[in-house]
Amino acid sequence: MENFxxxxxxPPSSAIVNxxxxxxxxxxxxxxxxxxxxxxxxxxVPAGVNRDRQVPVNEKxxxxxxxxxxxKEGKKxxxxxxxxxxxxxxQTRSQVDxxxxxxxxxxxxxxxxxxxxxxxxxxxxxxxxxNVKKQVQRLTKDEGVVVTTYEGMHSHPIQKSNDNxxxxxxxxxxxSSF
DNA sequence: CGGTTTTGACCCGCGC
DNA sequence: GCGCGGGTCAAAACCG
Numbered sequence: 001m002e003n004f005x006x007x008x009x010x011p012p013s014s015a016i017v018n019x020x021x022x023x024x025x026x027x028x029x030x031x032x033x034x035x036x037x038x039x040x041x042x043x044x045v046p047a048g049v050n051r052d053r054q055v056p057v058n059e060k061x062x063x064x065x066x067x068x069x070x071x072k073e074g075k076k077x078x079x080x081x082x083x084x085x086x087x088x089x090x091q092t093r094s095q096v097d098x099x100x101x102x103x104x105x106x107x108x109x110x111x112x113x114x115x116x117x118x119x120x121x122x123x124x125x126x127x128x129x130x131n132v133k134k135q136v137q138r139l140t141k142d143e144g145v146v147v148t149t150y151e152g153m154h155s156h157p158i159q160k161s162n163d164n165x166x167x168x169x170x171x172x173x174x175x176s177s178f
Numbered sequence: 179c180g181g182t183t184t185t186g187a188c189c190c191g192c193g194c
Numbered sequence: 195g196c197g198c199g200g201g202t203c204a205a206a207a208c209c210g
Contacts, residue, residue: 106181106182106183107182107183107184108183108201108202108203108204109184109185109202109203110183110184110185111199111200111201111202113199113200114198114199114200120200122201122202126181126182135201179210180209180210181208181209181210182207182208182209182210183206183207183208183209184205184206184207184208185204185205186203186204186205187202187203187204188201188202188203188204189200189201189202189203190199190200190201190202191199191201192197192198192199193196193197193198193199194195194196194197194198
């Protein structure tokens, strides 16, 4: 991951995810630095997708040691969360994968997707108690199209500096005038 | 030094 | 039941 100068695109999370049913028309009005190729929202994900495994008590390594002092008890105990999280997919035309929306993300995984030669990256919001996830994917067909899928909603203010989209836009105008 | 990325292994649901 | 595909973990590397 390199540090490119990034362009922000309109903050989606609080404004959009907040609503259960998002309207695609909302996004179509937004056409600025990036070229929006589409948006799609899903309220329900297939059941069983969200398995909240937050029990790191026993590690696999310790289990491998296996003297029998500890055993895996909570295999599927903590699977009661059947709340289907809202998901939002953005299709953006951009050169870079990282579309910064103002939140802090920590990458926690990357997987190759079938029918796609580009990997998919998984990010999680680093705010304490905020479990918003997002994944970024690039299309094989159109290398220029980046699909960003948000999952969940933020319940906290943006951590980054106050430069919102307009700020950056105005700065860009200043630069472009030269 | 602390937080983040990298990256391979692990886990789980589903289809065959 | 097994293999596959997709999602997540976590240790080490990395970077400011």
